[in-house]
Amino acid sequence: MSVIGTGYLGATHAACLAELGFEVVGVDHDHRKVARLNEGAAPFAEPGLDDLLARHVGTGRLRFTTEVADAAMSADVHFLCVGTPQSALGRSADLGAVFAAARDLARHLTRDCVVVGKSTVPVGTAERVARELERFAPPGVETVLAWNPEFLREGHAVLDTLHPDRLVLGVDTPDAELVLRGVYADAIARGVPVHVTDLATAELAKVAANAFLATKISFINAMADISDRSGADVVALADILGDDSRIGRRFLDAGVGFGGGCLPKDLRALSARAEELGAAQVSGLLREVDEINLRARSKVVDLALELCGGDLGARRVAVLGAAFKPLSDDVRDSPALDVALQVHRRGAEVRVFDPEAALNARSVAPELTYVASLEHALRGADLVLHLTEWPEFLETDPRWAAGLVARPVIIDGRNKLDLDGWTRAGWTIQAIGRPRRR
Numbered sequence: 001m002s003v004i005g006t007g008y009l010g011a012t013h014a015a016c017l018a019e020l021g022f023e024v025v026g027v028d029h030d031h032r033k034v035a036r037l038n039e040g041a042a043p044f045a046e047p048g049l050d051d052l053l054a055r056h057v058g059t060g061r062l063r064f065t066t067e068v069a070d071a072a073m074s075a076d077v078h079f080l081c082v083g084t085p086q087s088a089l090g091r092s093a094d095l096g097a098v099f100a101a102a103r104d105l106a107r108h109l110t111r112d113c114v115v116v117g118k119s120t121v122p123v124g125t126a127e128r129v130a131r132e133l134e135r136f137a138p139p140g141v142e143t144v145l146a147w148n149p150e151f152l153r154e155g156h157a158v159l160d161t162l163h164p165d166r167l168v169l170g171v172d173t174p175d176a177e178l179v180l181r182g183v184y185a186d187a188i189a190r191g192v193p194v195h196v197t198d199l200a201t202a203e204l205a206k207v208a209a210n211a212f213l214a215t216k217i218s219f220i221n222a223m224a225d226i227s228d229r230s231g232a233d234v235v236a237l238a239d240i241l242g243d244d245s246r247i248g249r250r251f252l253d254a255g256v257g258f259g260g261g262c263l264p265k266d267l268r269a270l271s272a273r274a275e276e277l278g279a280a281q282v283s284g285l286l287r288e289v290d291e292i293n294l295r296a297r298s299k300v301v302d303l304a305l306e307l308c309g310g311d312l313g314a315r316r317v318a319v320l321g322a323a324f325k326p327l328s329d330d331v332r333d334s335p336a337l338d339v340a341l342q343v344h345r346r347g348a349e350v351r352v353f354d355p356e357a358a359l360n361a362r363s364v365a366p367e368l369t370y371v372a373s374l375e376h377a378l379r380g381a382d383l384v385l386h387l388t389e390w391p392e393f394l395e396t397d398p399r400w401a402a403g404l405v406a407r408p409v410i411i412d413g414r415n416k417l418d419l420d421g422w423t424r425a426g427w428t429i430q431a432i433g434r435p436r437r438r
């Protein structure tokens with residue numbers, strides 16, 4: 001099997017296929033990434049992944065190359081896992097890498113194969129990819145396209161890949177279904193639900209799932225806003241809503257909002273695609289979800305200003321977190337980094353601490369100061385912003401922290417700190433959508 005594109009999705013998928021017993025070749029045009037993967041190490045932080053890579057690169061069952069021709073010759077199932085970022089020109093997805101990878105693969109094919117799209121794409125893309133494969137494959141070589149979207153979460157990617165909640169097999173031939181059932185035989189035998197559907201539904205399933213999760217987060221952030229204005233407590237509200245089995249508690253944490261390399265761009269791409277298809281209401285709904293999310297970030301900045309007497313100039317601000325979520329070093333569209341930059345631009349002297357993501361953060365936001373320890377970030381701070389809920393921040397002793405800062409004032413942008421504990425230790429704590437405690 002081959003996996004084309006070895007980023008967060010592809011590297012994990014390749015390592016997990018090897019764990020399931022398949023011979024796998026991973027392809028990426030990034031030489032440095034390929035070299036690192038061939039050493040058995042992940043080019044990003046992901047729990048459990050280094051272990052799998054080291055084990056299976058070691059046995060020779062898993063290898064990586066920059067040559068797609070190698071993959072085209074040695075595999076008969078190819079997974080497309082390249083990136084589909086937001087287009088530089090608007091809200092739609094940039095599908096350049098998907099088409100380039102499909103064309104590149106097709107040109108080098110020497111035998112019939114199944115190509116399986118795993119990248120997240122706007123509905124209707126698979127149809128166009130199938131046409132490209134047909135157009136560029138050598139005469140006599142047959143390609144069958146399937147779409148098998150991936151639902152893994154960064155930080156839990158290995159576990160999610162090996163133990164998915166469900167499998168979506170977008171196919172239009174029984175052969176393609178059979179091949180995919182073979183790939184996922186282990187999970188299927190354990191009773192993981194399998195949804196066999198057409199290609200368009202499979203494509204839409206992924207973006208619809210992300211749009212729904214995004215909507216849930218923005219919904220609770222909208223409720224945080226009304227809680228602020230009415231004196232209600234959004235965490236108590238979320239607990240009440242969450243006990244309704246039709247709603248569920250997950251993704252109801254009010255705070256600084258969602259980010260990362262998927263939710264924001266998938267939401268925007270679906271909104272843009274809905275507009276193209278004439279589904280104006282869908283597009284309008286999703287635009288609002290996006291706006292509420294961005295507003296959640298500026299709300300933290302407004303609160304910071306308020307807690308610093310209306311002026312952040314020369315105020316020392318400790319920012320706890322740069323990754324878009326804990327257990328990850330991914331800073332793509334990170335709310336934490338966005339807020340840190342906004343506070344910096346208002347004149348604050350910002351010190352950012354993140355246990356894993358400082359290197360990545362420095363490359364996209366070099367104007368910020370990154371420090372090597374929580375203690376260093378806190379020392380002398382006039383204000384603390386808790387923006388990524390790393391376990392070490394949640395386990396911080398508020399008494400210890402109070403002894404380091406200049407003023408014990410903290411904004412909990414994740415609603416995860418123990419309000420009573422921090423208040424008892426002498427802090428003024430402002431959690432999103434909850435009355436201020438001091």
Ligand code: NAD
Pocket residue numbers: 004005006007008009010027028029030033081082083084097100101104118119120121150151152153154261262
């Ligand atoms: P990424 O940017 O980390 O990785 C993409 C990789 O593709 C890069 O290493 C890049 O060098 C490589 N690439 C690009 N064009 C190529 C080509 N023509 N040939 C070979 N390699 C090429 O992105 P990612 O986060 O892994 O996301 C990939 C896809 O998976 C996206 O569509 C994303 O929406 C989807 N997805 C991501 C996640 C996640 O949590 N990151 C989860 C589910 C789905």
